[in-house]
Amino acid sequence: MTQTQFSPSITSRPTYSQLQSHGGSPAILVADGSGGQALLDLIARDASVLDRGQIFFVTAGTEFGAQLREAGAKAYHQGLFFNEILTQYQAALAQATMATRIYLAGSEGLIGHATAEALAAGIDAGSIQGEHRGGIARRMQCVHCKGMTDDVTTDPFTCSHCGLNLFVRDHFSRRLGAFQGVCVDAETPGEVPETQEIKL
Amino acid sequence: MMIQPLQVTAVEPLTSRITRFRFEHPDGDTLPLFSGGAHIVVELPDGDTLRRNAYSLISDPMDGSGYEIAVQREESGRGGSRFLHSSVKAGDTLNVGVPLNLMALNLRAKKHLLIAGGIGITPFLAQVKQLALLGLSYELHYAAPSREDAAGLALLPDDPNVHVYFSADGNRMDVPSILEQQPLGTHVYTCGPERLIAAVKDGATTLGWPASTIHSEAFTAPPPGQSFQVTLAKSGKTLVVGPHQSLLEALEAAEVDIAWSCRGGACGQCETAISSCQGKLEHNDHWLSEDERAANSKIMPCVSRFVGQDLTLDL
Numbered sequence: 001m002t003q004t005q006f007s008p009s010i011t012s013r014p015t016y017s018q019l020q021s022h023g024g025s026p027a028i029l030v031a032d033g034s035g036g037q038a039l040l041d042l043i044a045r046d047a048s049v050l051d052r053g054q055i056f057f058v059t060a061g062t063e064f065g066a067q068l069r070e071a072g073a074k075a076y077h078q079g080l081f082f083n084e085i086l087t088q089y090q091a092a093l094a095q096a097t098m099a100t101r102i103y104l105a106g107s108e109g110l111i112g113h114a115t116a117e118a119l120a121a122g123i124d125a126g127s128i129q130g131e132h133r134g135g136i137a138r139r140m141q142c143v144h145c146k147g148m149t150d151d152v153t154t155d156p157f158t159c160s161h162c163g164l165n166l167f168v169r170d171h172f173s174r175r176l177g178a179f180q181g182v183c184v185d186a187e188t189p190g191e192v193p194e195t196q197e198i199k200l
Numbered sequence: 201m202m203i204q205p206l207q208v209t210a211v212e213p214l215t216s217r218i219t220r221f222r223f224e225h226p227d228g229d230t231l232p233l234f235s236g237g238a239h240i241v242v243e244l245p246d247g248d249t250l251r252r253n254a255y256s257l258i259s260d261p262m263d264g265s266g267y268e269i270a271v272q273r274e275e276s277g278r279g280g281s282r283f284l285h286s287s288v289k290a291g292d293t294l295n296v297g298v299p300l301n302l303m304a305l306n307l308r309a310k311k312h313l314l315i316a317g318g319i320g321i322t323p324f325l326a327q328v329k330q331l332a333l334l335g336l337s338y339e340l341h342y343a344a345p346s347r348e349d350a351a352g353l354a355l356l357p358d359d360p361n362v363h364v365y366f367s368a369d370g371n372r373m374d375v376p377s378i379l380e381q382q383p384l385g386t387h388v389y390t391c392g393p394e395r396l397i398a399a400v401k402d403g404a405t406t407l408g409w410p411a412s413t414i415h416s417e418a419f420t421a422p423p424p425g426q427s428f429q430v431t432l433a434k435s436g437k438t439l440v441v442g443p444h445q446s447l448l449e450a451l452e453a454a455e456v457d458i459a460w461s462c463r464g465g466a467c468g469q470c471e472t473a474i475s476s477c478q479g480k481l482e483h484n485d486h487w488l489s490e491d492e493r494a495a496n497s498k499i500m501p502c503v504s505r506f507v508g509q510d511l512t513l514d515l
Binding site: 022025121 | 308309310311379380381382383384385386404407408409410412413
């Protein structure tokens, strides 16, 4: 699958290109879904990226897990959802040393979430790379209850935590690794605009 | 630069070559607080020569009752440290600038790695106090020729995060092993001789540390050199820079208004455009890029000099 071209109109939204190997530096590689293929492509370009590398893979119904498990990483963690392997990812960040490189591939939501965790662990933004594979579904933070809703494809949408009807703002928070959703019917409860598919 | 007269209230030898000076407001007023790594410029009126030298503050950044500096006597220097050691006594009044910080701690770091060589310990003495106050994680590595030469020793906390190395005891600082295995989010700060700063920068870069996490400060005292002549394009003045005078001091003596701050080639304030140059510029600063140096288009008059036929500045 080719890389998705985002609309250039959202200036706060990070743009991603192809992952570039930093050789045998300590590495943490995280991917979901077809992002697994992006990791396999990276490893094919430079296998030394796994010399001191750990892989975290969210299958999301894909079959890349078997190949990634056998790719030769120092450690391999797999889950059906990112939250299943989040604790192991956070532990890897806590034990990581300076010069560790982070490679992220897959959905924008996963890249955003994994980036936010890495930044919170103290890593320099310049040491994190992402390669986007997959659709344009958004990871949304409800600004009211702070809950995260993954894979949002419509505007407005319903917060999966507090149930408010949320307007999808075109503002991406790098700190949170998510777009932000604001209550759309706060002034006139129940008057919710027609639901539209997010096309950007 | 705001300058105020402050009273010297204490002069205390720390080692045979290093002396601590304390400045307080003559009326006992509180002085502006600062942050660890800040320096002050002290005016040193030595006969007909007025020198302005920058010194790192070593006292507690949160204590406005006074400013303290530690000065190493440099026999081969231009005379500023000799003047302080031989002529300045408690009760004297000296003009002192407001604190300015060119090596502030990056407070988003998870851990601070401080590496000092010799008198380069000075900015870290204040930073360690700030780090302790904020409860932040740090390590200090301090190398000195011997225990007797280590002025900072008595001023440092008795803390397992403080590591000292005395080459007289055969104990040398191993920079690569210090840099290895540092946790994610570490920032490194180096102050001391050029070769120590280069060793830390090269070591960290080789390991793959991002450039934004590597910091250093090397105040260059203006090096002496040959006397040279300078022409000023706008004012038409011609002046001669003496062997032990800096170009900035010569400009000030000729009453040319020029902005300055650190007077050590680090801050960039006194950057001056060159109108024409026939000869060789001796760039001694840490400010201009390699390209700017090669272009012969700018000079930092606080530390840099010139040898040749003609140097005309856009002043």
